[in-house]
Amino acid sequence: MSTKEAVVFSIGWNACINCGACVAVCPKEAGFISDFDTIAVHEPCDIACMHCEAVCPVSTISHTMASALNGQMLEEHVGNHFD
Amino acid sequence: MQQHAIYNGNGEKKVIDYRDLKPDEYGTKEGTKPLGYVVDRRRFDRYLATQAERAGVEIWLKTEASHFRTLDDGSCEISMRKFNEPVTVRAKVIVGADGVQSQVGKWAGIKTHIKLSELASCLQFVVDGVETHGLLEIVTGHEWAPGGYAWVFPKGHGYAEIGLGVTRTMCNDNAQSYLDHFIKHSFFKERFKNCRVIEIQGGGVPLAAPLKQQYADNVLLVGDAARHVNSITGGGIHTALSSGKIAGEFLAQLIASGKPATAENLQGYHDNWLKAMGNNMWKLYRVKRDIFDTADVVERDERLYKTMSDYFGPNSEYKKI
Numbered sequence: 194m195s196t197k198e199a200v201v202f203s204i205g206w207n208a209c210i211n212c213g214a215c216v217a218v219c220p221k222e223a224g225f226i227s228d229f230d231t232i233a234v235h236e237p238c239d240i241a242c243m244h245c246e247a248v249c250p251v252s253t254i255s256h257t258m259a260s261a262l263n264g265q266m267l268e269e270h271v272g273n274h275f276d
Numbered sequence: 277m278q279q280h281a282i283y284n285g286n287g288e289k290k291v292i293d294y295r296d297l298k299p300d301e302y303g304t305k306e307g308t309k310p311l312g313y314v315v316d317r318r319r320f321d322r323y324l325a326t327q328a329e330r331a332g333v334e335i336w337l338k339t340e341a342s343h344f345r346t347l348d349d350g351s352c353e354i355s356m357r358k359f360n361e362p363v364t365v366r367a368k369v370i371v372g373a374d375g376v377q378s379q380v381g382k383w384a385g386i387k388t389h390i391k392l393s394e395l396a397s398c399l400q401f402v403v404d405g406v407e408t409h410g411l412l413e414i415v416t417g418h419e420w421a422p423g424g425y426a427w428v429f430p431k432g433h434g435y436a437e438i439g440l441g442v443t444r445t446m447c448n449d450n451a452q453s454y455l456d457h458f459i460k461h462s463f464f465k466e467r468f469k470n471c472r473v474i475e476i477q478g479g480g481v482p483l484a485a486p487l488k489q490q491y492a493d494n495v496l497l498v499g500d501a502a503r504h505v506n507s508i509t510g511g512g513i514h515t516a517l518s519s520g521k522i523a524g525e526f527l528a529q530l531i532a533s534g535k536p537a538t539a540e541n542l543q544g545y546h547d548n549w550l551k552a553m554g555n556n557m558w559k560l561y562r563v564k565r566d567i568f569d570t571a572d573v574v575e576r577d578e579r580l581y582k583t584m585s586d587y588f589g590p591n592s593e594y595k596k597i
Binding site: 220247 | 343376378379389395397398399450451452478479480
């Protein structure tokens with residue numbers, strides 16, 4: 194369900210099967226992708242339709258409200274998921 | 277493959293085995309046609325790459341394109357990173373064969389977006405320990421795979437694929453949960469009891485209409501990128517190969533003519549594709565849409581079971597698509 198508030202996505206990389214379904218269903222412009230060809234995790238999504246989370250076969254996409262993250266926290270937020 | 281078993285949600289089945297229906301035409305006997313092919317994508321893609329390379333194609337690995345721009349002379353320049361180093365290439369035309377998550381189409385401003393209701397969320401296990409008898413088995417029914425179907429496919433060497441695709445607007449759980457439910461609770465549960473999972477694969481399969489426009493200045497799209505997928509079966513390998521061939525033959529003529537790859541000049545590709553297979557793919561999409569738009573679940577299940585059974589039958593009007 195859409196939150197209609199900008200969000201930042203996180204991928205549980207351990208479960209991700211790199212299938213590309215999240216990118217396929219994404220209505221954002223070209224390039225809203227991560228280095229691992231998933232939905233972008235390094236920038237906020239202002240559409241927040243959540244279709245990427247819904248279509249993920251293994252439900253390994255989650256999100257945090259962008260408003261809850263300032264720049265520094267965003268960096269840490271993304272960094273945590275690459276550890 | 278030319279041998280199928282289609283199941284409804286209760287386990288009743290219709291077997292369509294061309295080894296029995298047309299024993300002189302299909303099978304392993306001398307002079308008969310192969311029953312069909314199940315491909316190992318890794319090996320198959322390597323084979324295709326080898327064929328292309330031996331025919332003179334230059335293959336760049338670890339190279340990702342990010343965008344392109346049209347130049348004054350009608351050609352285009354594509355920006356890439358090759359082993360992390362920026363590089364540009366000039367070309368007359370880009371063939372976007374970058375799959376369901378295509379970015380090439382978006383670069384060119386082509387409307388490529390797939391609705392959540394038309395992208396099947398799919399997951400499959402490659403397993404050991406499940407007998408298949410050389411049959412492609414398809415299980416319909418809302419309980420097992422809402423907005424899609426479940427399958428058991430022979431993989432050769434004693435392996436099988438057990439998987440399913442679901443439409444997420446028609447269910448409340450993910451493909452993984454449905455696959456777990458199918459394996460543990462379906463009428464195949466005893467058969468699957470000792471299966472051992474050795475690989476997990478998945479993806480989004482566009483059960484969508486083919487793109488209404490599959491070309492733009494300097495760009496045309498083929499395969500999943502253009503939604504060249506059979507909406508009834510979800511099959512897309514043979515349709516992608518065919519559209520690639522159509523595109524290749526069309527572009528060879530266009531380039532030989534010296535004409536620029538403008539959208540107007542690329543329309544012929546789309547026309548050729550429609551004539552060869554696209555019109556039938558549109559028909560299949562409308563059939564699928566009609567079934568999935570059926571509000572009553574029981575009626576929808578019955579229609580899907582009948583359609584899938586008819587589709588693979590010897591009198592199917594859609595054979596070879």
